[in-house]
Amino acid sequence: MGDFTKLTSKTKNISKWYLEVIDRAKLADYGPAKGTMIIRPYGYAIWENVVSAMDKEIKSSGAVNAYFPMFIPNSLFSKEKDHVAGFAPETAVVTHGGGEELADPLVVRPTSEMIMYDAYSRWISSWRDLPLVINQWNNIVRWEKRTYPFLRTSEFLWQEGHGAHATKKDNWERVIWGIKMYEKIYKEFFALDGLIGTKSESEKFAGAQETLPYEILVEGGKVIQSCTSHDLGQNFSKALGISFQDKNGKTEYVWQNSWGFSTRSIGALVMSHGDDKGLVLPPKLAPVKVVIIPILGKKDTEILKYCEKIKGNIEKLDSEFPGGVEISSDNEKSFGHRISESELRGIPIKITVGTRELQENTVSIGFRLDGMKPTIARVSELSEKTEEYLVDIQERMFINSEEFLKENTFEVNDFEKFKKIMKTTKGLIKAYWCEEKDCEEKIKEETKATTRLKKLDVKKESGEKCIYCNKVAHYLWYFAQAY
Numbered sequence: 001m002g003d004f005t006k007l008t009s010k011t012k013n014i015s016k017w018y019l020e021v022i023d024r025a026k027l028a029d030y031g032p033a034k035g036t037m038i039i040r041p042y043g044y045a046i047w048e049n050v051v052s053a054m055d056k057e058i059k060s061s062g063a064v065n066a067y068f069p070m071f072i073p074n075s076l077f078s079k080e081k082d083h084v085a086g087f088a089p090e091t092a093v094v095t096h097g098g099g100e101e102l103a104d105p106l107v108v109r110p111t112s113e114m115i116m117y118d119a120y121s122r123w124i125s126s127w128r129d130l131p132l133v134i135n136q137w138n139n140i141v142r143w144e145k146r147t148y149p150f151l152r153t154s155e156f157l158w159q160e161g162h163g164a165h166a167t168k169k170d171n172w173e174r175v176i177w178g179i180k181m182y183e184k185i186y187k188e189f190f191a192l193d194g195l196i197g198t199k200s201e202s203e204k205f206a207g208a209q210e211t212l213p214y215e216i217l218v219e220g221g222k223v224i225q226s227c228t229s230h231d232l233g234q235n236f237s238k239a240l241g242i243s244f245q246d247k248n249g250k251t252e253y254v255w256q257n258s259w260g261f262s263t264r265s266i267g268a269l270v271m272s273h274g275d276d277k278g279l280v281l282p283p284k285l286a287p288v289k290v291v292i293i294p295i296l297g298k299k300d301t302e303i304l305k306y307c308e309k310i311k312g313n314i315e316k317l318d319s320e321f322p323g324g325v326e327i328s329s330d331n332e333k334s335f336g337h338r339i340s341e342s343e344l345r346g347i348p349i350k351i352t353v354g355t356r357e358l359q360e361n362t363v364s365i366g367f368r369l370d371g372m373k374p375t376i377a378r379v380s381e382l383s384e385k386t387e388e389y390l391v392d393i394q395e396r397m398f399i400n401s402e403e404f405l406k407e408n409t410f411e412v413n414d415f416e417k418f419k420k421i422m423k424t425t426k427g428l429i430k431a432y433w434c435e436e437k438d439c440e441e442k443i444k445e446e447t448k449a450t451t452r453l454k455k456l457d458v459k460k461e462s463g464e465k466c467i468y469c470n471k472v473a474h475y476l477w478y479f480a481q482a483y
């Protein structure tokens with residue numbers, strides 16, 4: 001690793017800090033085409049841990065995996081009018097192939113509703129074919145001119161699940177399942193607390209009746225919309241003719257949903273947990289869970305042998321944490337250099353070993369999360385201890401996230417206060433809003449904050465007034481500036 005000058009302070013300039021961490025921890029690099037990103041092995045290994053956790057959830061819910069083409073004929077893509085209008089500004093379109101101009105240009109998928117539902121219309125004819133729930137792990141393209149690694153790139157990786165159901169009720173259950181499954185992954189694996197709810201009319205997915213996001217508040221007071229589950233109602237089934245005969249022989253249109261979770265989540269992970277020394281990775285997603293760093297000197301051979309023994313000791317335990325155990329022993333790098341490298345990479349546990357530890361048959365253990373004073377452990381009990389420490393770190397990271405969310409959420413009933421918060425600390429604001437589009441736009445103009453969501457279990461109130469226009473408002477909404 002090259003640059004070991006100090007990172008920019010996260011609190012002073014979070015955008016600059018973020019780019020430096022992505023680069024120096026070797027998570028990603030820029031692609032040669034504007035807006036594109038290369039996910040480097042260390043970043044990809046984090047994504048693989050996400051995929052492995054989520055794929056289990058998806059399959060155990062009864063959904064199955066498949067793969068559909070990335071090219072969608074423009075004539076097909078244009079069949080659902082809200083959908084095409086919403087996506088048109090960001091689609092990439094292939095107009096030439098094999099040296100010839102194409103009669104029907106091909107849209108590179110910005111999402112797969114149309115290409116999948118075209119097949120669904122042929123595959124579904126009876127109530128016996130339902131529910132049909134198919135998931136894809138793939139890449140999609142939504143045109144961007146500026147790259148902000150993981151958070152805004154023209155091409156990104158994700159999963160997209162698409163359900164077709166016989167009844168509105170079954171469909172809604174799958175929509176809720178989608179967002180709750182994401183919530184579980186975020187809380188248990190990313191150690192990131194967040195909010196789920198429904199989007200306003202103007203913020204929802206093009207072609208959806210309802211969009212349910214999981215929103216994460218990160219340092220600097222902005223939110224990252226990190227995944228969504230959509231209730232598509234019968235919009236697409238009517239546009240594409242996806243109908244079936246119900247048990248009484250009556251022809252009905254199917255009810256549909258889609259849900260997607262992308263590599264954006266890694267941007268949220270980096271921004272939320274990182275600190276001035278670099279990444280801080282939750283043990284359940286860390287590609288390397290333990291790094292062993294020897295103090296090299298006269299007894300090199302003996303110490304390295306001892307490190308191997310420690311490594312074997314930790315690896316022999318059947319662990320719930322997928323990461324590996326690494327020995328950092330490049331003698332071109334000083335001990336201090338290897339310590340900062342392990343901190344930059346966010347490895348949860350570091351074990352240091354010198355001649356004293358060798359003599360006493362112990363190790364010194366330190367935690368990336370809080371730089372706690374190293375504790376001494378006997379090698380014989382190391383594997384169990386390591387597992388306990390990792391469980392503890394994972395839990396404490398989530399508690400930190402929960403507290404951060406609580407401390408930075410404000411209920412406000414005065415627009416001047418609203419403006420002041422958005423100018424200074426930022427954060428999430430809870431306020432009553434009339435749900436009028438004009439009003440939403442004006443709030444955005446004056447504060448850069450958008451409506452993020454209305455909680456699912458929100459109570460309908462009477463006698464409350466809109467924070468901006470004073471008209472009647474029934475629901476409490478969350479507002480924030482977004483990445």
Ligand SMILES: [Zn+2]
Binds near residue numbers: 433470
């Ligand atoms: Zn209003």
